[in-house]
Amino acid sequence: xxxxxxxxxxxxGDALVKLAKRRxxxxxxxxxxxxxxxxxxxxxxxxxxxxxxxxxDVREVDGVAxxxxxxxxxxxxxxxKVLTGEDFLEVFRVDVVGSFNVVKAxxxxxxxxxxxxxxxxxxxxxGDRYGIPYAVAKxxxxxxxxxxxxxxxxxxxxxxxxxxxxxxxxx
Ligand SMILES: NC(=O)c1ccc[n+]([C@@H]2O[C@H](COP(=O)([O-])OP(=O)(O)OC[C@H]3O[C@@H](n4cnc5c(N)ncnc54)[C@H](OP(=O)(O)O)[C@@H]3O)[C@@H](O)[C@H]2O)c1
Numbered sequence: 712x713x714x715x716x717x718x719x720x721x722x723x724g725d726a727l728v729k730l731a732k733r734r735x736x737x738x739x740x741x742x743x744x745x746x747x748x749x750x751x752x753x754x755x756x757x758x759x760x761x762x763x764x765x766x767x768d769v770r771e772v773d774g775v776a777x778x779x780x781x782x783x784x785x786x787x788x789x790x791x792k793v794l795t796g797e798d799f800l801e802v803f804r805v806d807v808v809g810s811f812n813v814v815k816a817x818x819x820x821x822x823x824x825x826x827x828x829x830x831x832x833x834x835x836x837x838g839d840r841y842g843i844p845y846a847v848a849k850x851x852x853x854x855x856x857x858x859x860x861x862x863x864x865x866x867x868x869x870x871x872x873x874x875x876x877x878x879x880x881x882x
Contacts, residue, residue, distance in 0.1 A: 716748065718830075721879070724740075725746060725747065732749070739772070740752070741762070774826045775826075778830050780805065789842075799848075802847075814863075830852065835853055
């Protein structure tokens with residue numbers, strides 16, 4: 712299968728790239744930094760032209776794993792009194808708009824049997840005391856997945872809400 716992995720340079724993305732390659736998939740990596748994917752495109756997920764160029768290059772795709780995330784550690788120390796609107800917009804742009812951009816760009820390349828997986832997080836389901844913009848964005852990712860599933864069927868769209876996984880970001 713040919714699969715696209717965003718966040719391919721990151722902890723979970725890199726693990727997925729390696730796992731998929733081990734099982735024989737051809738992996739297309741997307742992130743600003745490099746990855747070990749078979750072919751890599753250094754795109755910011757907010758740069759739709761870069762994503763569209765990658766999609767046009769790789770053509771038919773069986774699946775897209777949207778594993779990038781804002782990942783700014785300082786978010787986790789900000790309580791309600793110090794959070795600003797910009798904190799919300801920043802994480803929303805990368806996690807929600809960026810996920811939408813990836814799906815939109817690769818849509819013409821997706822087979823009708825394709826599967827898209829977006830990444831949410833447990834705070835997106837339960838809320839949190841800290842990292843509130845992150846929790847809100849991850850909640851929006853779930854709504855995005857449900858909406859895309861309705862409109863893109865028969866292409867399947869799901870969101871996975873991970874619990875804590877040890878990566879550079881969490882440490
Ligand atoms: N680790 C956990 O415990 C955990 C739990 C639940 C959910 N998650 C979610 O799982 C996903 C991956 O997490 P992780 O722990 O693997 O994080 P990570 O190691 O920090 O990786 C984040 C990835 O996102 C990419 N990225 C960030 N901003 C980007 C942008 N503007 N354009 C393109 N790529 C961008 C980074 O690549 P470049 O910087 O090279 O562009 C990197 O590959 C995130 O959505 C995170 O919220 C993680």
